[in-house]
Amino acid sequence: MNRHRLYMAVFSMGIQHSMEYRFHFFLGLLGAAFPILVQYFIWTAVYQHSGQTALFSYSYGQIILYTILAGLVSKLIATQFEHQIADDIKNGGLNKYLIKPMSYFGYRLVSFFGQKAIYYGITALLLIAIIWLASARDVLDVQAVRLILFAFTLWGALLLNFLIAYCICASAFYLQEISYFFVITSLLVNILSGGMFPLEIFGESVVKALQYTPFPYTIYFPVNVLSGKTEAAAMYQGLLIQCGWILVFFWLSRLTWRVSMKKYSAVGG
Amino acid sequence: MDFIRVRELHKSFVYYRKEAGLKNSLKNLFARKSLVKEAVKSVSFDIGPGECVGFLGPNGAGKTTTLKMLSGILYPTSGEADVLGYVPWERKNEFKRQFSIVMGQKNQLWWDLPASESIYLNKCIYDVEDDLYRRSLAELSEMLDVQELLNVQVRRLSLGERMKMELIAALIHRPRLLYLDEPTIGLDFPSQKKVREFLKYYNEQFGATILLTSHYMKDVEDLCKRTIIINKGSLLYDGDLHKINDLFGEQKIIKLRFSEPVAEQRLAKFGKIVSSDDYYAVLELPKYRLKEVSRAVLDSFPIVDWTIEDMPIEESISMLYRKELVGEFVG
Numbered sequence: 261m262n263r264h265r266l267y268m269a270v271f272s273m274g275i276q277h278s279m280e281y282r283f284h285f286f287l288g289l290l291g292a293a294f295p296i297l298v299q300y301f302i303w304t305a306v307y308q309h310s311g312q313t314a315l316f317s318y319s320y321g322q323i324i325l326y327t328i329l330a331g332l333v334s335k336l337i338a339t340q341f342e343h344q345i346a347d348d349i350k351n352g353g354l355n356k357y358l359i360k361p362m363s364y365f366g367y368r369l370v371s372f373f374g375q376k377a378i379y380y381g382i383t384a385l386l387l388i389a390i391i392w393l394a395s396a397r398d399v400l401d402v403q404a405v406r407l408i409l410f411a412f413t414l415w416g417a418l419l420l421n422f423l424i425a426y427c428i429c430a431s432a433f434y435l436q437e438i439s440y441f442f443v444i445t446s447l448l449v450n451i452l453s454g455g456m457f458p459l460e461i462f463g464e465s466v467v468k469a470l471q472y473t474p475f476p477y478t479i480y481f482p483v484n485v486l487s488g489k490t491e492a493a494a495m496y497q498g499l500l501i502q503c504g505w506i507l508v509f510f511w512l513s514r515l516t517w518r519v520s521m522k523k524y525s526a527v528g529g
Numbered sequence: 530m531d532f533i534r535v536r537e538l539h540k541s542f543v544y545y546r547k548e549a550g551l552k553n554s555l556k557n558l559f560a561r562k563s564l565v566k567e568a569v570k571s572v573s574f575d576i577g578p579g580e581c582v583g584f585l586g587p588n589g590a591g592k593t594t595t596l597k598m599l600s601g602i603l604y605p606t607s608g609e610a611d612v613l614g615y616v617p618w619e620r621k622n623e624f625k626r627q628f629s630i631v632m633g634q635k636n637q638l639w640w641d642l643p644a645s646e647s648i649y650l651n652k653c654i655y656d657v658e659d660d661l662y663r664r665s666l667a668e669l670s671e672m673l674d675v676q677e678l679l680n681v682q683v684r685r686l687s688l689g690e691r692m693k694m695e696l697i698a699a700l701i702h703r704p705r706l707l708y709l710d711e712p713t714i715g716l717d718f719p720s721q722k723k724v725r726e727f728l729k730y731y732n733e734q735f736g737a738t739i740l741l742t743s744h745y746m747k748d749v750e751d752l753c754k755r756t757i758i759i760n761k762g763s764l765l766y767d768g769d770l771h772k773i774n775d776l777f778g779e780q781k782i783i784k785l786r787f788s789e790p791v792a793e794q795r796l797a798k799f800g801k802i803v804s805s806d807d808y809y810a811v812l813e814l815p816k817y818r819l820k821e822v823s824r825a826v827l828d829s830f831p832i833v834d835w836t837i838e839d840m841p842i843e844e845s846i847s848m849l850y851r852k853e854l855v856g857e858f859v860g
Binding site: 262265266268269270273276277280281350353355356358359360361362522525 | 597599600602603604618620621625626628629630637641642646649650651652654655656682743768
C-alpha cells in the first residue's frame with residue numbers, strides 16, 4: 261500500500277486549503293500581532309510604575325520577549341479544526357471517512373500539518389528576526405543548542421496540542437451544542453500553557469502543580485528553552501516529559517475515539 | 530454466489546420526544562421520556578453480482594438506514610449481512626476498497642478545492658494505478674461532460690455538476706458495488722437523464738452491482754429490473770417493478786372524451802371515477818370488466834376519443850405503502 265503518497269496528497273491539500281482564502285490567511289497572521297501589542301503596552305506600564313527592574317523573576321526585556329514568543333507560538337500551534345470535526349460528527353460528515361480505507365486520525369493530523377506548513381515557515385522567519393533583534397539588545401543569549409532544542413520542542417508542541425484538541429473534540433459525540441465549549445476549553449488551555457503570560461504570575465505553587473500537566477509543554481516550555489530561562493539540565497528532562505505526554509495523549513485520543521465511535525455507529529450520524 | 534446476503538436485519542434507535550412549549554421543555558430537562566424507533570425490522574434479501582436493484586419506500590421507511598448498515602457506517606441491533614464476503618460493520622479495508630456510496634444529499638468532496646483534487650485524493654486512498662486513474666478520469670468526465678469543470682472549486686459548481694463530480698470521485702477506483710442514495714435528488718431533467726444513462730453504462734460496462742434508492746420512478750424504471758420496497762422498516766415487495774400492478778388484481782384505466790356534456794352520475798355504475806368534468810372522464814375498473822364496460826360506454830355516450838391504459842406504477846406503489854402488510858407480497 262502506498263500510504264506515503266496518500267499523506268503527501270493530504271498534506272498538499274492542507275496547504276492549498278490554507279491559501280484558498282488569502283484574505284483570511286493574512287488576517288490570521290495579523291491577528292497574532294494584536295494580543296502581543298496589547299500586552300506590550302500593559303507590561304510597559306506595569307514595569308514603569310512598579311519601579312523594580314524584575315517582576316516574577318523577569319526583567320522588562322525578558323517579559324516582552326516572552327510575550328512576543330508566546331504569542332507567536334500559541335498562534336502557530338493553534339488548532340482550528342474543532343468546529344469541522346464537531347460538524348462532521350453532528351451532521352454525518354464522518355461517514356465519508358468511515359467508508360474509505362483510511363484513518364480519520366491520520367487524515368486530520370496530516371491535513372493539520374499541511375494547513376500549518378506555510379504558517380510554520382513564516383513564523384520561522386519572524387523568529388529569526390526577533391532572535392536577532394533580541395540578541396542585539398542583549399536580552400537574549402543565543403546558543404546553538406538551545407535553537408536546535410527549540411525547533412524540536414516546537415514540533416512536539418504542535419503535535420501535543422493537536423492531540424489534546426483531538427481528545428477534546430471527542431466530546432462532540434456526547435454534547436449537542438459544542439461551539440462555546442470549544443471557545444472556553446481553548447482559552448483555558450492557552451492560559452494554562454502560558455500563552456497569555458508567564459506561568460510565574462500565578463505563583464510558585466501553581467507553576468509546580470502545572471508541571472504535572474501537559475499544558476506547559478505546548479508554549480511555556482519551548483519559549484523558555486529558547487529564552488534561556490530553563491536550565492540546561494531541565495531542558496533535556498522537559499523534552500523527555502513532552503515526549504511522554506505526546507505518547508499519553510496519543511493513546512488517550514485513540515481510546516476516546518474508539519469508544520465514541522462505537523456509540524456513533526450504534527446510534528447513527 | 531450472492532453478492533449481498535441480508536438476513537433478519539434489524540435496527541432500532543432510542544430517541545426523546547418533547548411536546549411543544551416552555552413547560553414541557555422544563556419537564557424534559559429533568560425527566561426525558563425515551564422512545565424506541567424500529568427503523569429497520571427483520572429485513573432479508575439477496576442480491577446477485579451485476580444486478581441493479583431499486584430500493585423504494587416513502588420518507589423514513591428505513592432505506593438510508595439499511596444502506597448505512599450495508600456500507601458499515603452503522604451497526605445493526607441484530608441480524609446478519611454478508612457483502613462481498615465481508616461483514617460490513619467490521620470495516621475491513623479490503624471490503625472498503627470494493628464499494629462506494631453516493632448520497633445525493635451529502636457532499637463528499639472538498640468544498641473549497643477543485644473537484645480534481647478530491648478525485649486525486651481518492652486515487653491515493655484507493656491506490657489506483659496512474660495509468661488506470663488517467664484513463665478512468667478521462668472516460669468518466671467525458672461521459673458526464675464535465676471535463677471543463679474539473680478545475681473549478683466545488684463550491685462554485687451547480688448542484689447537477691457537483692453530483693456528476695461526486696459520481697466520478699466515487700467511481701475512480703472502479704468499485705464492484707455501488708450504493709446510491711437518491712443520486713438525482715434536486716437535479717433538473719437533463720441532468721437526471723445524464724446521470725441515469727451514465728449509471729446504466731457503468732452497470733453494463735463493468736458488471737457493477739448497484740443498489741439504488743430514489744423517489745423518481747423514472748430512475749428505477751430505467752435502471753432496475755428488480756425492486757425492493759420497504760415501509761416502516763419492513764419489506765413489502767421484492768420482485769419485478771412492472772409486476773407490482775398484478776398485486777392489485779390488474780386494474781385498468783379508461784379515459785373518455787365526449788362531444789357533449791355527460792353527467793358524472795351516469796358514469797358511476799361502470800367503475801370508480803378517478804376524475805371527470807363535463808367533457809372528460811377517467812375510470813378505474815378491474816381487467817375482467819374491460820370488454821363489457823367498453824362496449825357499454827361506447828354505446829351509451831357521445832364518445833369522440835378513448836384510451837385504455839395500465840394503472841400508473843406510482844399509484845400501485847402508493848397503494849402498496851398504504852397496505853403495510855408485512856411480507857405479504859414478497860415474491
